Amino acid sequence: MTVRAAGFYYDIKNFINDNGITAAGAVGGMGTLGSDCLYNIDHVKLYGAELEAAIRIRDTFRATAAYVYQEYEVDETGFEDDRWTYYLPELLPKHKVKLMARYNVWENGWLQLNSRYVYERKTQSGETLDDYITLDMGFEQKFKFDGIEYMAKCFCGNITGTDYEEISGYKMPKYVWGFQIGMKF
Amino acid sequence: MTSKMKSRLFCKVFFVIGLVFTLVLISIPCSAQVEKQEAIDIGTITVMAPQPGVEITTEKTVIRMDEFKKPGEVRTLIDVLSEIGGIDIQRANPLMASPGDEVSIRGLNEGRMVIEIDGRRINHTGHYGRYIVDWSTLNMDDVESIEIIRGGHSVLHPFAIGGVINIITKKGKQTDDPKPDVNIKAGYGSYDTYNLTGSINGGIANIVGYNFSASKQETDGYLKNNFQDTESFNGHLTFYLPYEATLSISAKYSDMHYGLPVINDPDDPVPSVAALYDNDYPKFRKNRDQLRHLGWSQLPGGPTPEWKKHTSYIDGLFQVPLGSGTAKLHYFQTVGRRWTSEYDPMGNFTEDSFVDDKTEGIIGEYRDIKVSDSHSLTVGLEYQELGWPDENPIIYQVKSAYIQDVINLGDRWTITPGVRYYHVEMDTYSSKFGSGWPDEGKEEDDDGFYPSLKVDFQTTPETALYAAVSRSYRLPCP
Numbered sequence: 001m002t003v004r005a006a007g008f009y010y011d012i013k014n015f016i017n018d019n020g021i022t023a024a025g026a027v028g029g030m031g032t033l034g035s036d037c038l039y040n041i042d043h044v045k046l047y048g049a050e051l052e053a054a055i056r057i058r059d060t061f062r063a064t065a066a067y068v069y070q071e072y073e074v075d076e077t078g079f080e081d082d083r084w085t086y087y088l089p090e091l092l093p094k095h096k097v098k099l100m101a102r103y104n105v106w107e108n109g110w111l112q113l114n115s116r117y118v119y120e121r122k123t124q125s126g127e128t129l130d131d132y133i134t135l136d137m138g139f140e141q142k143f144k145f146d147g148i149e150y151m152a153k154c155f156c157g158n159i160t161g162t163d164y165e166e167i168s169g170y171k172m173p174k175y176v177w178g179f180q181i182g183m184k185f
Numbered sequence: 186m187t188s189k190m191k192s193r194l195f196c197k198v199f200f201v202i203g204l205v206f207t208l209v210l211i212s213i214p215c216s217a218q219v220e221k222q223e224a225i226d227i228g229t230i231t232v233m234a235p236q237p238g239v240e241i242t243t244e245k246t247v248i249r250m251d252e253f254k255k256p257g258e259v260r261t262l263i264d265v266l267s268e269i270g271g272i273d274i275q276r277a278n279p280l281m282a283s284p285g286d287e288v289s290i291r292g293l294n295e296g297r298m299v300i301e302i303d304g305r306r307i308n309h310t311g312h313y314g315r316y317i318v319d320w321s322t323l324n325m326d327d328v329e330s331i332e333i334i335r336g337g338h339s340v341l342h343p344f345a346i347g348g349v350i351n352i353i354t355k356k357g358k359q360t361d362d363p364k365p366d367v368n369i370k371a372g373y374g375s376y377d378t379y380n381l382t383g384s385i386n387g388g389i390a391n392i393v394g395y396n397f398s399a400s401k402q403e404t405d406g407y408l409k410n411n412f413q414d415t416e417s418f419n420g421h422l423t424f425y426l427p428y429e430a431t432l433s434i435s436a437k438y439s440d441m442h443y444g445l446p447v448i449n450d451p452d453d454p455v456p457s458v459a460a461l462y463d464n465d466y467p468k469f470r471k472n473r474d475q476l477r478h479l480g481w482s483q484l485p486g487g488p489t490p491e492w493k494k495h496t497s498y499i500d501g502l503f504q505v506p507l508g509s510g511t512a513k514l515h516y517f518q519t520v521g522r523r524w525t526s527e528y529d530p531m532g533n534f535t536e537d538s539f540v541d542d543k544t545e546g547i548i549g550e551y552r553d554i555k556v557s558d559s560h561s562l563t564v565g566l567e568y569q570e571l572g573w574p575d576e577n578p579i580i581y582q583v584k585s586a587y588i589q590d591v592i593n594l595g596d597r598w599t600i601t602p603g604v605r606y607y608h609v610e611m612d613t614y615s616s617k618f619g620s621g622w623p624d625e626g627k628e629e630d631d632d633g634f635y636p637s638l639k640v641d642f643q644t645t646p647e648t649a650l651y652a653a654v655s656r657s658y659r660l661p662c663p
Contacts (some may be wrong), residue, residue: 010291018296018315025267030529038576049336050270066269086290088292091275098269110254113256114256115510124475136256136257136556170408172278174373178258178373178378179373180370184366
């Protein structure tokens with residue numbers, strides 16, 4: 001098993017905050033375009049930690065887990081009460097976990113599994129989006145025939161049918177499936 | 186989501202994970218123990234190889250595309266980045282990388298990190314609509330590997346604060362075997378999403394290497410009017426010259442057609458919009474969060490709101506071993522045009538209004554010069570012009586110079602000091618908001634030195650500790 005750990009700290013002077021140049025226009029029409037959509041913040045601080053662990057059991061199983069914690073602080077600007085003032089870091093989760101695993105079921109046949117946990121985060125209008133967990137699964141088989149290498153793969157994203165929003169305002173799909181075939185010579 | 190729903194979700198996820206782990210455990214003989222993964226020891230560098238095709242060092246994460254696997258297709262850069270720890274991706278939809286996607290490292294998005302192809306920056310200025318990088322145009326057809334550097338500690342890459350994502354392309358191979366490697370893939374999936382990719386990689390008489398690829402991806406889309414059709418073509422030629430010199434000429438082109446999702450909400454306050462609700466598609470509310478590059482809410486029922494985008498990347502790269510190091514001269518150009526047909530916030534439809542982007546520059550670098558047994562020096566000069574052809578061709582003119590020394594102190598300590606100097610001339614474009622708003626741009630110069638220091642300590646062959654501190658600069662774009 002191997003582990004990588006890192007901490008980070010940013011102190012950014014004169015941070016140009018981008019509220020989305022179209023946001024104000026979306027609310028009030030062209031007459032309000034440009035109102036505090038881009039403005040200066042004297043100081044923004046970002047800090048956090050990253051942890052990555054990998055495990056390999058023989059040649060048949062490999063897995064990686066990555067955890068990230070991130071936090072931010074901003075100086076007050078006077079725009080805080082505006083409905084359309086938001087900071088990108090607050091739209092991102094404070095806690096996030098990604099898992100990747102591969103299992104060699106038989107010769108050149110790999111079961112693949114990915115999972116993500118995303119902690120709650122703010123929307124641009126200041127509401128809170130729920131946390132969620134998704135799981136993707138796939139299987140890939142390679143084989144050779146007559147000197148040509150073939151590949152067939154099938155997969156299903158969000159196999160548990162999780163009801164979640166990645167961007168506020170609409171739900172992401174359930175059970176996104178697909179298959180792929182390929183040849184190499 | 187209620188706590189009951191969360192509990193059920195947890196149960197489902199852990200049931201599936203548990204099932205997979207049970208299968209794994211059953212297949213392992215009882216005497217098997219967890220094997221300690223052997224780190225690949227290259228001098229004093231510890232490499233972590235958590236997944237086939239993914240290597241992690243204290244400096245960067247490298248993803249080798251021929252080996253990288255995930256449950257799903259790997260068609261664009263977004264498909265890869267979504268699996269890498271420490272990278273946040275807010276996807277407009279999970280079917281295909283779209284112009285609305287937002288990518289961040291350590292809370293800083295594409296405006297504060299660098300996206301590169303073969304070491305040259307492809308970020309645009311962000312003029313007229315925050316357009317900096319269109320992730321949908323960065324396909325993986327001709328990509329050999331991707332390097333991810335977290336943080337802004339490398340002076341070799343300009344304007345890196347959040348980090349660097351560097352795409353290394355396939356440029357052919359030096360061989361006298363006339364038979365090329367041919368790779369063909371096709372896929373189909375939910376929402377009538379399909380793709381077809383072909384590539385050919387080879388060489389001629391040890392003199393010329395080549396790599397050509399083409400792909401097409403199409404989807405009906407998950408949201409209403411959110412279709413997408415992307416075609417791309419890539420070509421790379423490498424000439425192997427005397428004195429081990431190489432000259433690579435590359436061109437990448439992508440053509441993207443994207444439907445802007447329209448409101449689909451039976452509770453919309455406008456009755457005529459609410460009446461057009463189609464329950465074949467998910468609800469898409471007017472006050473949803475803004476998607477990057479995609480503006481205010483679009484209306485159903487009328488003309489088709491859409492975005493079209495052409496992007497060309499052209500590169501000429503000459504490299505030659507010189508003394509103890511390698512000299513490089515790299516000319517690059519990115520040209521793009523985006524057409525938008527959409528409703529403005531007042532509900533008026535405009536068709537095919539377009540904006541151009543152009544970035545052009547040259548990099549001269551002399552790298553890995555062995556000054557002594559313990560010093561490896563890299564020096565470079567870079568010139569870039571970024572702008573809006575015909576309107577304001579040079580919004581930013583960037584001149585920079587950099588030097589980095591890698592100092593090995595014994596077998597365990599490595600110190601990497603560096604500094605980059607920037608001189609930036611800015612000529613911002615005038616606003617387009619009409620009367621009552623400023624109609625003149627602003628000219629301004631800025632310059633300064635931005636140092637970086639990284640210290641690595643190899644405690645054991647398996648364990649490396651490092652610390653880095655740096656001061657970075659970015660163009661004042663969105």
